[in-house]
Amino acid sequence: MTPNHSVEKIGGTSMSRYDDVLQNIWLRPKKLADGHETLYQRVFVVSAYAGITNGLLEHKKTDEPGVYALFAEMDDKRPWQAKLQRVLTDMLAINSSMFSADSLEKKRADQFISERMHDVQVCLEHLEQVCNFGHFQLDDHLHRVREMLSALGEAHSAYNSVQLLRQHDVNATFIDLTNWRSDTQQSLDDHIAAAFSAVDYASEMPIVTGYTQCREGLMRTFDRGYSEMTFSKIATITHASEAVIHKEYHLSTADPMLVGDGKVHPIGHTNYDVADQLANLGMEAIHPRAAAGLRRQNILLRVKNTFEPEHSGTVIHNDYCSSNPKVEIIAGARNVWALEVFDQDMVGDFRYGQQLNELVLESGVRILTKDYNANTVTHYLKGNKRRINWLMERLQSVYADADIRVEKLAMVSAIGSDMKIPGLLQKAAGALSAAGVNIQSVHQAMRQVDMMFLVSDSDYAKAVKALHETLIEQSDNWNQVKTA
Template identity: 70%
Template sequence: MSDEVTAAMSAALNHSVEKIGGTSMSQYRAVLNNIWLRPRSVDGQPAGLYQRIFVVSAYAGITNTLLEHKKTGVPGVYALFAEMDEQRPWQQRLEEVKAQMAAINDEMFGAAGINNELLLHRANRFVDERLREVRDCLQHLEVVCSFGHFQLDDHLHRVREMLSALGEAHSAHNSVLLLRHHGINARLVDLTNWRIGPQPDFDGHIRAAFADIDLTREMPIVTGYTQCREGLMRTYDRGYSEMTFSRIATLTGAREAVIHKEYHLSTADPAVVGADKVQPIGFTNYDVADQLASLGMEAIHPRAAAGLRRQDIRLVVRNTFEPEHAGTLITRDYCSQQPRVEIIAGTPNVWALELFDQDMVGDALYGQKLNELVSRAGMQVVTKDVNANTVTFYMKGNKRRINQLLERASTLYPGADVRVEKLALVSAIGSDMKVPGLLQQAAAALSDAGVNILSVHQAMRQVDIMFLVAAQDYRVAVQALHSRLVENNAASVALQASA
């Protein structure tokens, strides 16, 4: 389908594209009642159930078991398969995935759910068939790679893509069964390209999938994973579902993009500060969303946000469990009415890789190889320090990767002093933080709370201030900054209340 046909088709639709996160998906009753069966108005149209495309994530915990645990690094099927252990522990982990999926199916369609044996049978058969095919494929790949002409490393990225597809296919298939049971004309849009020969490109796959869908009478339920020539996992890793969501919105010309999460986008993490002290954020912009994403508190993946921003599609982050709340509207041009701090965010797990070498003074190319090392290590760089004789990267990633990076950096720079330290990062973020004395206020808040500041970063655009502190001071630092800059800031309180 040409771009002109796509544009003409979408112009008449006035539809939304909505993504449902994994934790929300696991609370299927809330999703059913608060989202799918709840009429919504898109772009001023009469409220209805259709004119909405839903991109679904895997149920909570499934992708961790398929790949590896996102936070703890506990190996899943993929990580165990990559080790090529002769005991084949990946097979046992695959059985654990099957048990997880079967338990979810039973909760939805069994006696505790809608109590429909036929739908339960269909759901379990779908899981059994896909997992059996995956097991066969991996076993055959093991045999192929036992020959010297074939190396497992050449195929691992494809294995990761294939395993990722399972979780989203499972949740999308279940959702369609559930919706049809409740009288909704739901349609499964399976972008996993399962057992299909031709490998389309990303955009072509999405265009073809939506070519014959009538949004006025069909509710598409789309897998968050899209199999394509580019390889989403290789480029975006665990952010692939948001890329699918964003690209569908841009290619179909959606009026609105919505992300349904299990919490509000708030002034801080309620688990750290306290639910009674945080407030939902009514409005913000894509710049703030990017800063949050760099800390791992994603409203949306930065690359996914880019397409929405360029096409000026409004993005709304909504709480699945509070359907009456308007949520947070993220636009391209929003700026706070008064300069203020909107959010206190951070991460308790940051690795500081510091390289000190007095011979680097005046050598503009000295750190180039270190930049390449960090990039190849797969670590996410949050920020960076450079002075006359020291380069420090502050990164997110697992301990195994940082140890490998430390070893390689020490080998590459034998005359340098290279060390690693685990820290925490706390950041004050806002669409306009040009407040005189703000840095002094923030530093004083941390000092009064007994937190020692190890490093400070503030760009000239003044949309964020980053503080590096000891790992054990993370919670105290977040609480101190939120208390001083948000809770006890009159402008912030007034604006949040009006929002």
């Protein structure tokens, strides 16, 4: 039987505007292939409300410590306890804004999250006591602590969503993949398959936690991209007809906050290759590993703007290639660390680069790209300053005779499904030069789906504007892009 159901993920910023999500997504009927409309035949994977995971772990952009980061420090004053209470206060405030003060839904929502937060506090206090003994080291348990704290945010938003939907006579079902207070542990695939074995897609609307507890440990591989893996696995295991990601913005030709809202336009179609390039910059439509399952099963992925429900969004599929070679997107990343190692002893020594790569991977930073010549290797990295400093110290101790330096830059990239345009590199470099942007480094692979420029961090916005204007707005394809 051909599947009718879609699997849809709602991001944290969208979830915080739950009234918009209610009207624009949940209560908006889905049109089936036979022309009928229904509220069902949809599975929703929800993220935590905006800011909650930052409080539970650490701030994604500023690295301000959350409960996890404070607990990992093992400070005798236990600052993590006060932080945990502040996060609970924030969660209860969300409940108060969603439900009337004397409603049964609010009482249920408050009791649900308060009990879970209490469980976490007791667990962490006991773990502290155990780790006071030399036989138990905190580092051996921190990845489990991180997983447990992550589970709270998604469980909170999923449970609340079910209460809200039932107020509107929707048969919503809470599917809790966090494995809370369970004495069994399954693989990721088995856990999801078991959770959906009895779901009737035609008559119920599953609301699913974005975090899945499993033997593999999602956060070990995906860290805070775990909800995308949950979303992808549900789509592939249940053989969904379509996968949809609801975000607070369109997948557009550039960031409208930088270029100007009237100068960018949503992209109608692209492929998973382009999505991978965006993910490399941290501006993912979907995590590459999560996309792999969709790609293998040829499940169409659609990225939609939560607040413009009439718009069909961006369709991502395997075989798309632009009809004419062109640049589709200008994207980038700020706070990129260029880590340069110069050492004449590396000439002809293949083991030198191998050990260097291992140290970079061990540091936990993300590699955007790298370049090298006979005696110099430069890695362009994304990560917090603490990890960069750790890496610098390790490199200095291992390569005592090398000259090692680090510089903060920005990366700006032109991306497209087919960019085999003669003179494109010259045109792009000319645009940056005309805008007064000095290029520190250039990267372009033979496949020609992306072109990267490393520039001063202070020139980031200027570079994005210059490339968008020259490569997209002034291109012959601009009218087609605007109507895509």
